[in-house]
Amino acid sequence: MSSTVAGASSQPGVASAPPRLVVKDLGVTYAGSRGQVQALDDLNLTIGEGEFVAVLGPSGCGKSTLLKIVSGLLAPSSGEVTLNGKVVRGPQSEVGIVFQQPTLLPWKTVLDNVLVPIRVLGKSPAHYHDKAMGLLELTGLTDFASHYPNELSGGMQQRVGIARGLINDPQLLLMDEPFSALDAMTRERMAAELQTIWLEARKAVLFITHSIQEAVLLADRIIVLSDRPGHVVEVLDVDLERPRLSDVVTSPRFTELYAHLRAFFRVDGKLR
Amino acid sequence: MSERLKNWLSPSLTFVALLLVWQGVTTSGSVPDYLIPPPSRVGAAMWTVYTTGTILPHLAATATEMILGFTAGSIAALIAACIVAEFREVERCVYPFIVALQSVPKVALAPLLIVWFGFGIASKVVLVGLICFFPVFVNAMTGLQAARPELVDLYRAFSATRWRIFWDVKLPSAAGAIFAGLQVGLVLALLGAVVGEFVAAQEGLGSLIQASSLNFDVPVMFVCIVTLAALGATASAIVRALHRRIVFWEGPRAASATTTKQNGHA
Numbered sequence: 001m002s003s004t005v006a007g008a009s010s011q012p013g014v015a016s017a018p019p020r021l022v023v024k025d026l027g028v029t030y031a032g033s034r035g036q037v038q039a040l041d042d043l044n045l046t047i048g049e050g051e052f053v054a055v056l057g058p059s060g061c062g063k064s065t066l067l068k069i070v071s072g073l074l075a076p077s078s079g080e081v082t083l084n085g086k087v088v089r090g091p092q093s094e095v096g097i098v099f100q101q102p103t104l105l106p107w108k109t110v111l112d113n114v115l116v117p118i119r120v121l122g123k124s125p126a127h128y129h130d131k132a133m134g135l136l137e138l139t140g141l142t143d144f145a146s147h148y149p150n151e152l153s154g155g156m157q158q159r160v161g162i163a164r165g166l167i168n169d170p171q172l173l174l175m176d177e178p179f180s181a182l183d184a185m186t187r188e189r190m191a192a193e194l195q196t197i198w199l200e201a202r203k204a205v206l207f208i209t210h211s212i213q214e215a216v217l218l219a220d221r222i223i224v225l226s227d228r229p230g231h232v233v234e235v236l237d238v239d240l241e242r243p244r245l246s247d248v249v250t251s252p253r254f255t256e257l258y259a260h261l262r263a264f265f266r267v268d269g270k271l272r
Numbered sequence: 273m274s275e276r277l278k279n280w281l282s283p284s285l286t287f288v289a290l291l292l293v294w295q296g297v298t299t300s301g302s303v304p305d306y307l308i309p310p311p312s313r314v315g316a317a318m319w320t321v322y323t324t325g326t327i328l329p330h331l332a333a334t335a336t337e338m339i340l341g342f343t344a345g346s347i348a349a350l351i352a353a354c355i356v357a358e359f360r361e362v363e364r365c366v367y368p369f370i371v372a373l374q375s376v377p378k379v380a381l382a383p384l385l386i387v388w389f390g391f392g393i394a395s396k397v398v399l400v401g402l403i404c405f406f407p408v409f410v411n412a413m414t415g416l417q418a419a420r421p422e423l424v425d426l427y428r429a430f431s432a433t434r435w436r437i438f439w440d441v442k443l444p445s446a447a448g449a450i451f452a453g454l455q456v457g458l459v460l461a462l463l464g465a466v467v468g469e470f471v472a473a474q475e476g477l478g479s480l481i482q483a484s485s486l487n488f489d490v491p492v493m494f495v496c497i498v499t500l501a502a503l504g505a506t507a508s509a510i511v512r513a514l515h516r517r518i519v520f521w522e523g524p525r526a527a528s529a530t531t532t533k534q535n536g537h538a
Contacts, residue, residue, distance in 0.1 A: 071429045091431045103422040106521035107444050120430040120440075150521055 018085065020172050020204040021047040021070065025079035027229075028065050038229035039065045043079070045223050045232065047172065050202045054215035056261065057225030063208045066230070067176050070206060071095050084171055093121055096165030096203075098175040102157035104149040104164075110136070111145040114163045121168065128167065135163040138197055155186040162194065166201060175207045179214065188246075191217055195243060212261045216254060217244055224264060234264060309491045317491035318498070331499060333475035334465050337393055338507070341400020342461040346454060349405045353412035358438060370409070378403045379464065382471045396468035396476070403464040404457035411453025415446025448522045451515040458511055462504045477503075 026043040029036050039062035047053045057063050068074040070081055072091045081088040083095070096117070104113045114132045115125045136142050139159040149157055158178060165173050178194075179187045191214050198205060198218075209215050215222045216238055224234035240253055248254050291311050297303060298310035305313070321327040356363045356370075382399055389395035419442045427437045469478025477496045484492040 068425075071425075073425055073428055091429050093430050095429065097426060097429055099422045099426070101420075101422060103420060103426060105423070105441070105444070107447075116426070117430050120427055120432045120436065148521055 019046045019048050020051070020084060021045075021206065022082040023066075023070070023079070024082070026066070026069065026076050026081065027078035028062065028069065028074070029077045040069075040076075041229035041231040043225075043231055045235075047204050047206060050204055052198060052205045052207065052218060052220045054207045054209055054219035054222045055225060056209060056212065056215045056222050057230060058227055058265070059210060061225045061228055062230035063210075063225065064176055067097075067174050067206070067208055070172070071097055071174055093117070093168060094171040096168065096170035096173045098158075098161050098165040098173065098178045100177045101181050102149065102154070102161045104157055104160055106149050109146050109148060110141060110152070110160050113149065113160055114167055116164060117168045132163070132167060135166055138200060139163045140193070153186075154182050155190055158182065158190065159193070162197065166197075166203065170203065173203045173205045175205060177209055178207075180210070187211075187214075192246065194218060199243060212258055212265075213249070216240070216257050216261070217248070222261070224261065234261075236261065306488065306490060309494065314491050314494045314498075318495045321492065321495055327477075327480065327495070327499065329475055330477050330480045330496075331503070333393065333473075334462075334469065334477040334500070335503060337396040337400055337465040337468065337476065338461045338503070340393075341397040341464065342404050342458060342507075344397065345401035345404030345461075346408045346457060348401065349408035349453075349457075350412055350450070352405075353409050353416060354438070354443075357413045357416035357442075358434070370406075374406045374410070378406075379467045382468050385468070386472045391472050391474060396465050396473070399468045400461045400464040403460045407456040407460065408450070408453040411449045411456070412446055415449025416442050418449070419445035447519045448515075451511070451519060454511055455508065455515070458507050459504065462500065462507070466500065 023043060023045045026040055027038070028040040029038045031037070043066065045053065045055075055063055055066065065074065069076050070083070070088065072088045072095075075089075083092070104110075105116065108116070111129075111132055112125075114135060115128060118125050118128045133142070133145065136145055139162055141156060141159055141163065144152060144156065149160065152160070158181075161178070165175075179190050182190060195218055207215075207218060219238050222234075222236045222238060223232055224236070225231065226233045236257070238257060240248055240251070240257075294308075295310050295312065298305055298308055309317075356366060378399065381402065382395075385395045385399050389398055423441045423445075424437055427441060432440075465476065466478035466481075469476035470482055473479040477500055481493050481496045484490070484496070
């Protein structure tokens with residue numbers, strides 16, 4: 001099992017700034033149709049200011065449950081989540097969320113979709129117009145501000161989702177397998193674009209994925225979850241230099257990290 | 273020849289061909305013309321009833337019953353669907369009864385409604401309203417509950433009020449399904465009005481058909497049927513145009529697919 005895995009397991013290098021997010025001894029159990037189901041077990045993780053953390057795990061290991069708890073939509077059964085030093089006890093507006101599917105409102109223009117969080121929070125959309133346009137520029141969508149989502153490709157729609165996630169200057173950006181609905185080529189390009197956007201915006205990111213390559217390419221730190229019930233079996237710092245361009249994929253260090261993670265999945269026989 | 277012209281010309285030619293066959297068969301004497309009058313006599317009858325205006329009060333009565341009943345039934349259905357879809361407890365209490373009532377053939381209530389509301393327009397409006405209620409209600413409820421959970425989660429993550437989620441996410445998500453229900457309701461509305469008039473009425477195309485049947489005036493019966501078809505087609509075209517305009521984000525293909533799928537609820 002996990003404890004026997006040798007390798008570059010290391011504790012996160014604790015930064016001087018206080019952590020944005022602390023997840024402590026988190027456990028989730030819910031009533032399924034066949035009795036109690038344990039989704040997460042004794043999970044710990046910390047994300048510092050401006051840090052990009054990827055949670056890597058097989059399907060059904062409770063990754064999405066983790067995201068719902070961090071965003072305050074679901075209450076944990078045990079343990080607690082602290083965001084900016086405050087315990088999360090319900091929905092709070094300090095996070096931005098990017099979903100698996102673009103999840104846009106098809107009856108609103110791209111610009112209005114980006115402004116949805118502002119409107120829901122009761123702030124003035126006019127006041128945020130320039131910021132929204134800036135985010136659309138960052139995501140390469142300036143020319144599409146007045147288009148409707150169904151006029152955009154899947155990759156473009158997902159970029160609108162990212163811009164929407166950043167509009168209210170969140171303390172933490174939660175991304176739930178944001179590229180899993182895209183085809184392989186778009187997916188690779190989107191990962192590179194996300195890195196550019198992140199280098200610009202420097203937000204703390206919790207990035208949930210089941211793609212080893214995506215995790216190594218994007219993250220400062222990778223947290224590997226086991227099969228259900230999900231618990232941390234590995235914490236891996238990614239020491240590749242940024243920006244990580246497309247040729248980094250063929251570099252020896254990338255290959256090494258990739259092989260390490262992959263071998264790790266093979267041991268438990270649960271690669272997605 | 274352009275595609276557009278072809279699309280328009282092909283059905284027109286088919287129509288003319290059908291009229292010619294109809295005329296040929298009826299004038300050849302193989303079918304007695306008091307059973308199936310030739311199109312020329314139907315045309316003549318149509319000219320007479322419209323120029324003398326004898327059909328107009330009947331047309332007005334049927335159209336009024338249909339429009340009033342459809343509007344009242346649809347509004348009631350929309351309000352009920354919103355309440356039932358939004359409040360789990362209300363759904364638990366009333367949904368079984370609504371399903372049970374849905375399987376009652378509403379036209380069977382026509383004689384009872386005549387007893388309650390009289391021979392005039394009121395009994396037909398109530399009948400039409402009842403008939404329209406169910407397809408609109410079921411479609412609206414299905415649509416409201418089919419809003420994407422991620423969208424609702426997004427709004428909830430920003431502490432949106434229930435009213436805001438309903439207004440911003442659920443209602444627009446349901447718009448396509450609601451229009452599919454209105455489309456079905458409209459067809460049934462015309463049916464309800466005519467059946468109501470068959471049972472008992474002083475005016476209306478349904479009562480005119482019945483009176484003409486007793487007088488053996490087959491051409492006027494044909495005229496009434498053609499008028500009803502035109503009335504239904506016009507109303508349907510108006511609702512379709514509104515559908516396209518209001519639910520602009522769903523393509524015409526998607527809209528027609530929903531309509532066909534939801535027809536089962538009628």
